Amino acid sequence: MFHDDVVEPPVSGVEPVVVDMPTMWSHDITNVGDSVLTTLFWTDSLFDPEAPDTIHEPVVRPAAQETP
Numbered sequence: 001m002f003h004d005d006v007v008e009p010p011v012s013g014v015e016p017v018v019v020d021m022p023t024m025w026s027h028d029i030t031n032v033g034d035s036v037l038t039t040l041f042w043t044d045s046l047f048d049p050e051a052p053d054t055i056h057e058p059v060v061r062p063a064a065q066e067t068p
Contacts, residue, residue: 006059013037028059 011017013033021027031037047054 026057026059 009017009019011019013035029037029039
């Protein structure tokens with residue numbers, strides 16, 4: 001959030017990979033391969049709908065990096 005940086009970690013799908021998502025970073029997980037994508041998420045706290053701390057912020061790739 002609050003900047004236009006786009007970080008795309010190199011993930012091939014050949015081996016499991018851990019991607020550590022920093023707090024306050026918008027993220028998008030897109031399967032661009034032909035096989036099933038499995039993701040696991042961990043958090044240190046449960047979502048509290050009475051005090052939401054999640055903000056929707058679209059992830060927009062720069063035009064030169066868009067995936068067909």
